[in-house]
Amino acid sequence: MAGEWLAYGEISLAAMGLAPFALHRLSCGQWAKQQLECPEEMSGMDITILLPVWNEGLIIETKLSNLAKQDFKSKLLIIDSASTDDTLEKARTWLEDFPDAFESSNIITMPERLGKTTAVKIALDAMKGDEGIIVMTDADATLMPGALSRINQWFSNPQIGAVGGTPQRLGELDNERSHRDLYTLLRVGESSFDSTPFLEGSVIAWRAGSVSSSDLYAQANADDAQISTAVRLGGLRSIQDPELTFTDQMPLTSKGQRRQKVRRAQGLIRLLSRKREFWFSKRQGRFSKILRRNAWMHILSPLAITAGAALALLRNIAFPSNSNLMYSLSIIELYCLASWLLTRANKSFFGIKTAGTILCGLENLLVAIMTTGRGKSLHMWEQHTDVREALSKQ
Numbered sequence: 001m002a003g004e005w006l007a008y009g010e011i012s013l014a015a016m017g018l019a020p021f022a023l024h025r026l027s028c029g030q031w032a033k034q035q036l037e038c039p040e041e042m043s044g045m046d047i048t049i050l051l052p053v054w055n056e057g058l059i060i061e062t063k064l065s066n067l068a069k070q071d072f073k074s075k076l077l078i079i080d081s082a083s084t085d086d087t088l089e090k091a092r093t094w095l096e097d098f099p100d101a102f103e104s105s106n107i108i109t110m111p112e113r114l115g116k117t118t119a120v121k122i123a124l125d126a127m128k129g130d131e132g133i134i135v136m137t138d139a140d141a142t143l144m145p146g147a148l149s150r151i152n153q154w155f156s157n158p159q160i161g162a163v164g165g166t167p168q169r170l171g172e173l174d175n176e177r178s179h180r181d182l183y184t185l186l187r188v189g190e191s192s193f194d195s196t197p198f199l200e201g202s203v204i205a206w207r208a209g210s211v212s213s214s215d216l217y218a219q220a221n222a223d224d225a226q227i228s229t230a231v232r233l234g235g236l237r238s239i240q241d242p243e244l245t246f247t248d249q250m251p252l253t254s255k256g257q258r259r260q261k262v263r264r265a266q267g268l269i270r271l272l273s274r275k276r277e278f279w280f281s282k283r284q285g286r287f288s289k290i291l292r293r294n295a296w297m298h299i300l301s302p303l304a305i306t307a308g309a310a311l312a313l314l315r316n317i318a319f320p321s322n323s324n325l326m327y328s329l330s331i332i333e334l335y336c337l338a339s340w341l342l343t344r345a346n347k348s349f350f351g352i353k354t355a356g357t358i359l360c361g362l363e364n365l366l367v368a369i370m371t372t373g374r375g376k377s378l379h380m381w382e383q384h385t386d387v388r389e390a391l392s393k394q
Contacts, residue, residue, distance in 0.1 A: 009308075010329070016304040017301040017305035017308060018305070020297045020300075024297065028190060030189075035188070038153055038243070039154065040153065041156050043155040047072060047135055047151070048076070049075065050123050051067075051076065051079070052136070054080065056083070056087045056140075060094070070148040076101075077105075077108070078105070078107045081118075088107065115380050117220060117379060120213075120216060122213075132208050133152065136201060136203075137203045140388065141248045143246050147245075155205075161206060161207050161210050162232075163199075165202060165204070166243075167202065167248065168245050169248055169249070184240070187240040188242050190240075193290065194285065203244070206231050211230050211234075221264070222264060222268050261361075265364050265365050266377075275291060280292065298365055301362060302363075303366075335352070344356070344360055
């Protein structure tokens, strides 16, 4: 009898943990069918590119060249977080060699490294009162040709406050590709329904003045998601454009990719926690539903699945299978365990990919929750040097 109660508890926790993924996946699939159309006309607004850098000497010249090749001439603001390599020297030399690459260029240097979010806050304060569009992009991201023009077109729609790009990542492992495809589907679906709270800093654009430095929490990462959420809470829409693409290089090892995901997960969890007052806000309409579901997936789900796994372990040790229910549950447990381990080892295949991707994602979320619970913040992260070296050789 006790074994059955443990089984029922395990099933309930598993349902609680996995239900939001199935529900939101189905919803976003339906919402994405009503995709927003990018306006054909230009907005007539100026663009300022915000480029935060830290020790990007290997790739800064390539990044500046990519931006200069865009078919829309823009202003450039580089903010350097106290680089200790030759990033600033190379950037200044490049700008001197190509003085007509941008309408204007400016470099802000920070005396010490305080994290990317603090750097963005300083840049926003420096641009206070400016008009037009701000496009923030990472040094290791390559924008597609015509990206700035497409961004400019989006802002001719007065409802649009922020636009983010869609990744086409180099060096993806199989499980990362599955994760990216699922993530993109959710973000595009949320954008079609109302707005997405999560955009990627590799390329994110917003209306100048719609985000202030006070909207950003300096002691956390995910500054891009903080920006997109602030834009929507301010009354404008925040969308991911599936046709606005960029390429970047994934860390070359599974360990490096997990480290990157845990850092990102912590930022999203902390953002959702800080915005909990809007989870059931009638004033935010559809967006509160999106926030609520993401909070369920990012915070409640990993805790529920972990508790369910603990009950499963206890049941199998103390109450071996002695009924059809127990046998069936054991088979499902073995399937989930195999899906998780094989996907984690980048050996997943058809039939386990979706389950493995979700379970690996839950693992990263759990690690992020535990890291946060220990009082450790990941906003001051160590750079993935293998990424910069790989990009510099391309």
